[in-house]
Amino acid sequence: MKKLSQIAASVSIVALLAGCAATDTQGGRTAVGAGAGAAVGAGLGALIGDSSKAAAIGAGIGAVAGGVAGYNWAGIKQDVQQSGATSLGVDVTEMPDGTLRVNIPSHVSFDSGKAQLKAELLPVLDSVARALVQHPELRAKAIGHTDSTGGADLNQRLSLERAHAVTNYLVQRGVNGGYLMAEGRGPNSPIADNSTPEGRAMNRRVELYLYAIQQ
Template structure:
């Protein structure tokens, strides 16, 4: 009976933790759901081992429920936050990537839609995008945010470094002004040192001119 109960809860967690991969369109189980399943099984086992035979089924269910929440932890927290960001930012030109190793969420904001050419002042028509990001960040408070600025390889390195830092600082300041706690936010400029595309073509240079907002998972 205990095995059946744990299996039933695991099935429920799998269904709840399924997401659609935005690149393949296939359904998949989130990392948070895997953690919740393991936590549920462990919770049931511990509760059952410390309970009299007649009470084991009830305590198994209670232990599995508690273990599922704890086991899901930061993974579930980030999964839900990612889903909300994808819903709010659909169709605005911002890329959203998930780091498979750390679970961090990375928002990639192309420079041509975020700033006027060679400037660090945010375009007014981009305010609603950052407003949406701010709303989600304020709702999910248990993360830190790293804003990084990047340029292409053209021009003087010192100029590129300053521009990238100024742009990162502009976005970080905007988030703070919108109510995101300043202690959660840091800004850093990388200049031309971290390209994500080939700088030998204009298409590649356009991709490299960007600001990224990295949402770092809570530490448990």
């Protein structure tokens, strides 16, 4: 009985959060935006027994105007990978919230403490720009991250400058600046252990999310 009560409570919480997170547009299609979407994922975790995976639903780009629509990323994903992403260690992943994440590690994007793009990364960004120009229904958001070393203000500024470096380059390649967003999260969203050199290297990154808006 106690277990059934917990499941019932979780269902209620998920339903409530989903109502807050969903955006209804043109005939009722819904999409979960990330801020509330992450909370929905956590609620789903109580049901499916894997909160780490469930919380990834909507946890990437945050809430976006109009919501995120489903999209067939196969062609764009292949083009980005073949532009040099795979050989550079740039991971291109379709996310549970419907976005395409291009995870750019710092060793191929920026020198330590700098926000100037390295030349080797540019063909990858060229392929992203090409996709955004050819598919005007798409938008993109760059999110900069740092490790936990150094001052909080410095890390926050550096993460934002790096995100802007990515979006500014896309604009130079013909992408409508109104279709782009940049955000710096400093060390606040680690994906690895900051107590090890390997972990800190993984945490220093720019995540570029492509997404389709609700029509």
